[in-house]
Amino acid sequence: MKFLHGLALTNEMKRLCAKAGKLDLAIAYWGSRALHLLKLDPERPDVRVICCLKGGKSAPEVIKLFGAKARQLDNLHAKVIWTEYGAIVGSANASSNGLPEEEDSSDGLLEAGVLVQDPAELKAIADWFQKLFEHESKKIEAFDLELAALARKPSNGGIPSLTEFIVALRGRVPPQVPIALAMYSDSGTKEQRRFIEQALEDTQQAKKIRAFLNISDKAFEKLDWYIDWPELPPDHFLIDCHIRNGRIRMGNFLHTFEKVRGWPGHFGNDAADYYFVSDRGSKGPHCRLTKTDAKLLEACSAELWKAAAKEGDNEGRVLSLSEAAPILYELATTARAK
Known part of the structure; x- marks a missing residue:
């Protein structure tokens, strides 16, 4: 396990999102610049997202781009990125506040996380995500996106x-x-x-x-x-x-x-x-x-x-x-x- 914070955390999150292969993200809040910050292509077929849309917590115009690969969970507060090569479990949301792009950025929140690479722990995270995605989260309807947009006004x-x-x-x-x-x-x-x-x-x-x-x-x-x-x-x-x-x-x-x-x-x-x-x-x-x-x-x-x-x-x-x-x-x- 490796402790990360600040720009080092941002860069590692970007690195994992750029990896080929399966990518699962259980991140509660997504800002309007989330895809830019993570350097993430929402059209890639091997990505899955669980977010919180309730009350406009996530930008609907961003979540909409993932289509059926994104699901919602109202009480989600986790910030987890998983790949077969490693995972990050931390405090940073997919937003400008959570992901500073410069080392001396003082506007964002103070975030930290850990890089997990142990195979047994990666499997535990994968199982956890699978359970949330298949059994506890809900499909995102057009109505849900409209409500989120309305709440963000x-x-x-x-x-x-x-x-x-x-x-x-x-x-x-x-x-x-x-x-x-x-x-x-x-x-x-x-x-x-x-x-x-x-x-x-x-x-x-x-x-x-x-x-x-x-x-x-x-x-x-x-x-x-x-x-x-x-x-x-x-x-x-x-x-x-x-x-x-x-x-x-x-x-x-x-x-x-x-x-x-x-x-x-x-x-x-x-x-x-x-x-x-x-x-x-x-x-x-x-x-x-x-x-x-x-x-x-x-x-x-x-x-x-x-x-x-x-x-x-x-x-x-x-x-x-x-x-x-x-x-x-x-x-x-x-x-x-x-």
Whole structure:
């Protein structure tokens, strides 16, 4: 093993990337000059890349050039370059800050790494990369690249508003985006609300609820709830939309648990099932909620409510963002044109 830092690390990374043969790169963040810095040809057939695209952490115009040879992993933080001849495990991302091109460069971050050449260790790294690439990382869709480009715009601070998100995608939000509008007009009786509020404050009841959901004390503090709503989608971000007098009053992002189960409550001769969610504030998985978004949702309340309540009663309906986006897009773009 050989310790490297500064320009020596940069040069060794370039040397490995120039080698013929298989090249695997698990580097979390790729800057716009990554290919130049690494002297890397994205069209070579024997290269594979795993990166983090979430929140625009990697430049989509660079990652796009690798095609299907690149995959994404949201929680990747590693910086690893592997070849059959050697590998570098270090701290440097594929960016100008991570790879100084001159020995006396002071603008970049202080990076270091080790050169690995032991055959047993190289095999261990290769196996690790293979597992990530085949089983843990995800395919990169055109939608993912669009989102990354949107997040990298300086104007939105890394995460666009709901309106910006929908407009950037021209109203075509893919069904796999786990965001939905939780639209309801009935928030329960006073007795039902009082019961759950008291249960959350009662030490013994709170303990039972934490055990029921298998959550920590910290997560318990962020709990919110809906009454008798088993249709809530699991592991989804819900935009709370309470219909009052025909208008939406937008709340926060709420996140459902992986298993949607009702917690039974009994009070007097009445009973209700409570479906717990976690209050995530204004930030969702791909966008944030703003006052402008609230006005947009309120402005098209009637049409959204009609779309959500095609069948059955109108007490509560979940409308996926992919269904709602065309309506929101039309209204947002019309408003901008005026």
